[in-house]
Amino acid sequence: MSVPAWSGTTSPAASTAASTVDSSAPVRVALIGTRGYGASHLRNLARLAEAGIARLVGVVDVAEPPEELRGIHHSSLAALLETVEEHDRPEVVAIATPIGTHVPLATEALAAGLDVYLEKPPVPALSDHEPLCDAARAAGRSVQVGFQARGGAGVDLLAAEVAKGTLGEVTAVRVHGAWLRERAYYHRSAWAGRRRMDGRRVADGVATNPLAHAVHAGLAIAGIHRVADIATITTELRRAHDIEADDTTFLRIDPAGDGPAVVCALTTTAPAQHAPWVEIVTASGTHRLLYTEDRSVRTAADGTSEELGHERTDLMENLLAHVRDRSVPLVSPLEAAAAFTTVLEAIQSVPDPLPITADAVDWQGEGEQAHPVVRGIEATLKEALEAGRPFSELGVAWAREDAVHRWSPPGESAQAGRA
DSSP states (O other): OOOOOOOOOOOHHHHHHHHTSOTTSOEEEEEEOOSTTHHHHHHHHHHHHHTTSEEEEEEEOSSOOOGGGGGGEESSHHHHHHHSOGGGOOSEEEEOSOGGGHHHHHHHHHHTTOEEEEOSSOOSSHHHHHHHHHHHHHHTOOEEEOOGGGGBHHHHHHHHHHHHTTTSOEEEEEEEEEOBOOHHHHHSSTTTTOSEETTEEOOOSTTTTTTHHHHHHHHHHHTOOSGGGEEEEEEEEEEOSSSSSOSEEEEEEEESSSSOEEEEEEESBOSSOOOOEEEEEETTEEEEEETTTTEEEEEETTSOEEEEEOOBOOHHHHHHHHHHOTTSOOSSBGGGGHHHHHHHHHHHHSOOOEEOOGGGEEEESSGGGOEEEETTHHHHHHHHHHHTSOGGGTTOTTOOGGGEEEEOOOHHHHHHHTO
16 A cells, blocks of 8 residues: 555645745634643644744633633634634634534634644544545645644654565554553543533544554554545454443454554553554564654564654644645645544444453552553453454453454445545
């Protein structure tokens, strides 16, 4: 599978409009959602403002903002756009809100002629993906998705090694995530740990939210970018936390054509937090990328290894550069999220995750700081990755065969992914 050159969607009109703006002027940015991950956006935008790259012109939140933001706070994007003077009208809006609000907010922003930075997962359903892409194309604007792992150059390096066969034929791409999450993590908001809420999808879960970066990076490295690149997705969704969504998950994404499968073993019930990684496996060795640390380790069949460091591109900074110069390609455009959204659709389409029995779980800590540890989870994740098989096929005591489901993209969606 080839590695496509993504660039975002831009109409001639947008290019003409961009050419009339001083290319050295800071890009005017509005932020929707100032709490949770929105606070990280505020810190990053402060850094970019200091560098003269961005200027925060407004924030939108349903809650009262901190004192320093009250002068630019608005109750809605529409209110912001109606209120601000033309010289303060945003060019970009960053959306850091609950998953179920992404599509209406992004659609509203695009219709207003704004470029969009959209937190992951970008949409809660596969049926939302192409219409949002269409909305961006119609507006002549671009959508950057906050898959932070994609900002690291290590993903591109491993993807090129797979595509070119640099290390030999790749037999598998493995995705490992062993994280710890306390009760407080799933109590931080009404939608946390939910699959649906008020009759609408929320699409939270270990593979679609906290470790979505790892899954997306694994797909990119394997050369799986479109809906049509996927033949089947095998899921085994389990939960040890008292939540609705999955916190311990096996995924196997088998490609429609040549190329390696992506095998994922993920949990938020590990005894300790570990750096997540994506690894390509060949007959002559492995290359493991620890994407949160921007380093990777190549290990030969004889056990010798070398460590590499990788540069990182800030995704907001990349979007702002793209806004000022449309020839600058986006690192993580919405179009490139089609395969990930297909995985999300599989996870949301199969039956709800089954609970892991209490006798297989040890709770550590107290109150909101308590967290479950599934016994032997680290060894189980490792075995599932090496075998490329669900937990239930490994003789794991708490696993259940009826938790395993195989799903294929519907024909209509697959056709959309070929566009």
